[in-house]
Amino acid sequence: MGELEQIILLALVRLGDNAYGVPIRQDIEKRTKRSISIGALYRTLERLEDKGFVSSRTGDPTPERGGRAKRFFRAEPPGLRALRRTREALDVMWEGLDPKRV
Amino acid sequence: MGELEQIILLALVRLGDNAYGVPIRQDIEKRTKRSISIGALYRTLERLEDKGFVSSRTGDPTPERGGRAKRFFRAEPPGLRALRRTREALDVMWEGLDPKRV
DNA sequence: CATTTCTTCTACTATGCAGAATAAATGCCA
DNA sequence: TGGCATTTATTCTGCATAGTAGAAGAAATG
Numbered sequence: 001m002g003e004l005e006q007i008i009l010l011a012l013v014r015l016g017d018n019a020y021g022v023p024i025r026q027d028i029e030k031r032t033k034r035s036i037s038i039g040a041l042y043r044t045l046e047r048l049e050d051k052g053f054v055s056s057r058t059g060d061p062t063p064e065r066g067g068r069a070k071r072f073f074r075a076e077p078p079g080l081r082a083l084r085r086t087r088e089a090l091d092v093m094w095e096g097l098d099p100k101r102v
Numbered sequence: 103m104g105e106l107e108q109i110i111l112l113a114l115v116r117l118g119d120n121a122y123g124v125p126i127r128q129d130i131e132k133r134t135k136r137s138i139s140i141g142a143l144y145r146t147l148e149r150l151e152d153k154g155f156v157s158s159r160t161g162d163p164t165p166e167r168g169g170r171a172k173r174f175f176r177a178e179p180p181g182l183r184a185l186r187r188t189r190e191a192l193d194v195m196w197e198g199l200d201p202k203r204v
Numbered sequence: 205c206a207t208t209t210c211t212t213c214t215a216c217t218a219t220g221c222a223g224a225a226t227a228a229a230t231g232c233c234a
Numbered sequence: 235t236g237g238c239a240t241t242t243a244t245t246c247t248g249c250a251t252a253g254t255a256g257a258a259g260a261a262a263t264g
Contacts, residue, residue, distance in 0.1 A: 001105070001219095002104070002105065002218080002219050002220070002252085002253095003103070003104065003105060003188065003191075003192070003219095003220090004219075004220060004221090005219080005220095006192060006195070007191065007192070007195050010192075010195040010196060010199065010204075011195065013199055013200075013203050013204055014195075014198075014199060016203075020243085020244095021242095021243060021244070022242080022243070028195075031194045031195055031197075032191040032194060032195065034191065036220095036221085037220095037221060037222045037223070038222085038223075038243090038244080038245095039220095039221065039222050039223065039224095039245090039246085039247090040219095040220060040221045040222070042244065042245070042246095043219090043220075043221080043245095043246095044219080044220075044221095046245095047218085047219075061228075061229060061230095062229090062242095063229095063230085064229085064230075064241090064242085065229075065230045065231065065240075065241055065242080066228085066229060066230065066240070066241030066242035066243075067228085067229055067230070067241085067242065067243090068227070068228045068229050068241085068242055068243045068244080069228075069229085069243085069244095070242090070243070070244090071243085071244070080204055083204065084204065086105065087192075087196070089105075089109065089134040089136065090105070090108060090109070090112075090189075090192075092133045092134060093108070093109050093112040093113065093116075093130075093133055093134065094112060094189070095133075096116075097112065097115055097116060098115075101115050101118075102112075102115055102182055102185065102186065103252095104219085104220095104251080104252050104253070105252090105253090106252075106253060106254095107252075107253095122210085122211095123209095123210060123211070124209080124210070138253095138254090139253095139254060139255050139256070140210090140211080140212095140255085140256075141212090141213085141214090141253095141254065141255050141256065141257095142252095142253060142254050142255070144211065144212070144213095145212095145213095145252090145253075145254080146252080146253075148212095149251085149252070163261075163262055163263095164209095164262090165262095165263085166208090166209085166262085166263075167207075167208055167209080167262075167263045167264065168207070168208030168209035168210075168261085168262060168263065169208085169209070169210090169261085169262055169263070170208085170209050170210050170211080170260070170261045170262050171210085171211095171261070171262080172209090172210070172211090173210085173211070
């Protein structure tokens with residue numbers, strides 16, 4: 001699983017029921033201090049969905065100017081499993097390394 | 103930085119002066135329990151070198167059958183920095199998540 | 205010159221990235 | 235009150251970077 005895929009999946013876990021485009025992007029930018037384009041975000045969500053790692057549903061329009069219907073995303077069990085596996089692979093590679101050498 | 107790039111860079115740190123193709127591959131397969139093809143390994147090392155993240159030197163042939171000269175690799179400071187940055191980005195995304203939800 | 209160890213090559217798929225274009229809603233006002 | 239500007243949000247398109255596999259090739263010894 002790619003790095004951005006992991007990061008986005010983790011944002012979904014954190015955001016829970018409020019995970020749609022804008023807040024996902026904000027959460028990532030705020031935490032990692034790196035900007036992520038809109039295209040990269042949706043493209044990646046799309047791929048995650050193709051793989052069955054996330055699901056999405058269209059919400060109701062909200063009564064505010066420009067309140068177009070949102071598309072909410074949710075991390076699914078296979079996605080969470082893949083996330084843990086990837087994390088573990090990196091962890092065992094870091095494990096026991098001399099901090100002075102990294 | 104890609105996941106495999108990270109994993110390979112970490113293997114280089116661990117192996118120190120004995121980091122060439124075969125042991126790099128073994129170290130990764132042993133620790134992560136996942137197989138990695140020879141092509142994927144060298145291709146990635148090549149890209150890491152293009153980016154200045156690793157350097158390589160050709161060793162002397164060893165006096166054993168098939169002892170063709172090895173190509174030794176070493177992680178360079180820019181590579182180590184990139185490694186730490188990537189790790190941090192993932193760490194802040196994991197930070198504070200409810201373990202039950204992951 | 206057969207065998208062994210190790211690296212390079214080639215072709216393809218998957219992931220990341222950017223920003224313009226599009227869609228769907230509300231607010232304003234002639 | 236009909237239409238258009240504005241706002242929020244998503245989709246589309248094209249290219250760049252990273253990952254994968256395994257056959258082929260190179261360089262050594264027995």
